[in-house]
Amino acid sequence: MRVVLSSYGSRGDVEPLAALAVELRKLGAEVRVCAPEDEEFADRLAGVGVEMVPVRLSVRALVATAKPGSPEAMTERVTALAAAQYEAVAEAAEGADVVVATGLFPAVTGSRTAAEQLGLRYAYVTFFSGMLPSPHHPPYPLPGRPLPEGVTDNRILWDLDVENGNAVYGPGLAALRTRLGLPPVADVRPYAITARPLLAADTVLGPWQRPADLDVLPTDAWIVPDERPLPAALEEFLRAGEPPVYVGFGSMSMNGSGDTAQVAIEAVRAQGRRVLVSRGWADLGLIDGRDDCMAVGEANHQLLFRRVAAVVHHGGAGTTTTAARAGAPQVVVPQLVDQPYWAGRVAALGIGAAHDGPVPTYESLSAALATALAPETRARAQEVAATIRTDGAERTAKLLMEGFGEPA
Structure with a gap:
């Protein structure tokens, strides 16, 4: 056939x-x-x-x-x-x-x-x-x-x-x-x-x-099971401290991406967390030379998301499912089409927060991160992860x- x-x-x-x-x-x-x-x-x-x-x-x-x-x-x-x-x-x-x-x-x-x-x-x-x-x-x-x-x-x-x-x-x-x-x-x-x-x-x-x-x-x-190892530099960063918060928006252009990166990094740092920035199609990058933040390109999300404190993303079906399967709390910043739906589902299931609108500010993202990083959110995310087929x-x-x- x-x-x-x-x-x-x-x-x-x-x-x-x-x-x-x-x-x-x-x-x-x-x-x-x-x-x-x-x-x-x-x-x-x-x-x-x-x-x-x-x-x-x-x-x-x-x-x-x-x-x-x-x-x-x-x-x-x-x-x-x-x-x-x-x-x-x-x-x-x-x-x-x-x-x-x-x-x-x-x-x-x-x-x-x-x-x-x-x-x-x-x-x-x-x-x-x-x-x-x-x-x-x-x-x-x-x-x-x-x-x-x-x-x-x-x-x-x-x-x-x-x-x-x-x-x-x-x-x-x-x-x-x-x-x-x-x-x-x-x-x-x-x-x-x-x-x-x-x-x-x-x-x-x-x-x-x-x-x-x-x-x-x-x-x-x-x-499809992803068997690829993580890049050596990323492994070194993960082992160097507490689990970071992943920030990435996949194929979204994120108009004003420089502001998006700065807002995200500052909001995550304010929660006392390290930051892992995925460049994506928006070409997000670092805002300074501090060692609590790293920028990465293509990586195995199935493996990576098991080792982060939370995943901040655009709400694509694949990213939402991968994060849920990994038991990682999520903050969904929806941009278009199906992404508001997935943001709503993440919030309804109690496995993260739905950001209100496509443009994050320091205040709005900080509030969403506080929800995602709460112990009860991680516990619920782990519970839901066990149900993903x-x-x-x-x-x-x-x-x-x-x-x-x-x-x-």
């Missing part, structure tokens, strides 16, 4: 596919992963022995240059992204049986189009429930399409989301399909996510509430091998 796993987005959109690919290969499947051409994705997939077919559109370059624009500019971006993903999937899918897609929505539509044209089974996966229609939560606003004020009925909002999705993504998808000689799609969202999507989120951290409009299949999170990718691989997916 041959499987194509397709994603376009940040590390958190690609890492779970590495986990699924590893489990599929254990069952004898041939697997290719379509992911952005950025070097970090190629390195990570190569590290677990998975073949990557690059999507010829750098996600870091896209994030750096994307700005709000006209509807015409949005259509151009959607068309380019859908076409790039389509081309990668079409290349990877020779002789394949099924395509599994996730990531930015235009890329998902490109993946579904390739599967349709090639006559392959298709499955959609998301890593948080807010991407899926439900009476229990509203959709998140699409670019240039804020949710109407005063409307609280989630079913009405999800019906509106279909209209908004057609307006934002429809013209770009139509342009791609016209070029391929395919008929238009009536509604983009149902086409992309199907009637039976997968939800690869931990059932304690990110549960799916029923009843709902879709036949959603929760699988628990897809986690690690077999989601294994169970999903078996489903795919048994024929899961919407037929072409």
Whole structure:
């Protein structure tokens, strides 16, 4: 059996596919992963022995240059992204049986189009429930399409989301399909996510509430064991004193990143803690030469988070799950899309604090850190850690091998 796993987005959109690919290969499947051409994705997939077919559109370059624009500019971006993903999937899918897609929505539509044209089974996966229609939560606003004020009925909002999705993504998808000689799609969202999507989120951290409009299949999170040792300099820093507070915001640009680093370091120091700053896409750095603070690049979070006092982060699904699994208290400073959801879940479970808004100040971050560093928060984080399942990718691989997916 041959499987194509397709994603376009940040590390958190690609890492779970590495986990699924590893489990599929254990069952004898041939697997290719379509992911952005950025070097970090190629390195990570190569590290677990998975073949990557690059999507010829750098996600870091896209994030750096994307700005709000006209509807015409949005259509151009959607068309380019859908076409790039389509081309990668079409290349990877020779002789394949099924395509599994996730990531930015235009890329998902490109993946579904390739599967349709090639006559392959298709499955959609998301890593948080807010991407899926439900009476229990509203959709998140699409670019240039804020949710109407005063409307609280989630079913009405999800019906509106279909209209908004057609307006934002429809013209770009139509342009791609016209070029391929395919008929238009009536509604983009149902086409992309199907009637039976997968939800690869931990059932304690990110549960799916029923009843709902879709036949959603929760699988628990897809986690690939990371066996990499920590860099020697980082090991030396960790052993030199009490566990530090980790501060990192992954693929978020954190506008005014210099201020973010200063605020974070000063707030952590005020709690009497050492600081470990992850550079990330915001290129955070140190603010002075004191030896209580260290800046790091890529590192094994599964190993590192077991050795820190708390994790301050943006609230991506992967980082939230990794910190929870490690039993590390969290401070989530949410920036966009799913991150406010994960911030709320961390607070609701009592395993950390949800920062109010995307821009931390010394006062606001200090208050959140006081909550996260409290003994009762660590005790609760350790309790929840024992409930996190690690077999989601294994169970999903078996489903795919048994024929899961919407037929072409």
